[in-house]
Amino acid sequence: MLVGYMRVSKADGSQSTDLQRDALLSAGVEAVNLYEDHASGKKDDRPELAACLKGMRDGDTLLVWKLDRLGRDLRHLVNTVHDLTDRGIGLKVLTGEGAAIDTTTASGKLVFGIFAALAEFERALISERTIAGLAAARARGRKGGRPYKMTxxxxxxxxxxxxxxxxxxxxxxxxxxxxxxxxxxxxxxxxxxxxxxxxxxxxx
Structure with missing residues (x-):
């Protein structure tokens, strides 16, 4: 079964999902299998995405118009897709930077593997910068971490x-x-x- 997920950032009606809806319907998703959120991609409270992911089963494929409609950052996307893959669910991106991602195919899995490697590289860079920053602060006599709430x-x-x-x-x-x-x-x-x-x- 094909399942489509749509998202726009504003909940005041000033943005429309019509373009996403048309693309998903053209890709073969039935209207009853479309889920739609009106929320920032950085928010965790996206009830329709949660319902969409919860309702999918082994053999299903999740379709999104663009990759940024699904996740708030690269690491979140990687974790989400790994969870789907473990459950036997595919992901297909229709357009945009992630349009080559289709985890139901070998080439699509390869592309997503590159995304996952980039996410790991990003984590390593953040960790390296944090350690370097703390070392520099200690060299100047400052201690890292949060200040004590208890004095x-x-x-x-x-x-x-x-x-x-x-x-x-x-x-x-x-x-x-x-x-x-x-x-x-x-x-x-x-x-x-x-x-x-x-x-x-x-x-x-």
Whole structure:
């Protein structure tokens, strides 16, 4: 069975899927097997795409007008197609940069393999740049990573407050601006320091 997926970025009706619809119908997709989302490709909440992918079965083929209609970035596309392939579902792109992709054919699988290799290369480059950036920051005396939400002053306040009968943990977390999990990683319910709290105070 052929299944078609369409997407436009704006949900206000200013963009139309007519061109995509006509192309998919001409490619043999029946109107009842068309799915349509009005959302940015960067959004994860695309209910029609989720329904489309969930309803497909071994031997089906998913058709899209252009590759960018399906995924928000190269890695997302690769992961999506790998999932389809594992389920025995093909992907065919009708036009645009990915028009040579048809995972139901040997040549199409080869083209997609090149896309997958590019995605892996992109991941490696990002990782390499991140490591180099952190090394450069350390050389300048800066530490990478997110700043602590819990500070030494907050730990001391938590130590003084925890274990007091009148202390409400929820109110204390709100005052400190941390979650319960963060609080309990630093201070026990009785106000004693835990490992993260000792580390934080020891670093000051």
């Amino acid at each position: 030494a002053a907050k730990v001391r306040l938590a130590m003084a407050s925890m274990g007091q009968p009148e202390t409400k943990v929820g109110d204390l977390c709100t005052e400190l601006g941390v979650t319960r999990q963060t609080l309990y990683r630093h201070v026990s319910p009785s106000g004693e320091l835990r490992a993260d709290g000792k580390t934080l105070l020891g670093s000051k």
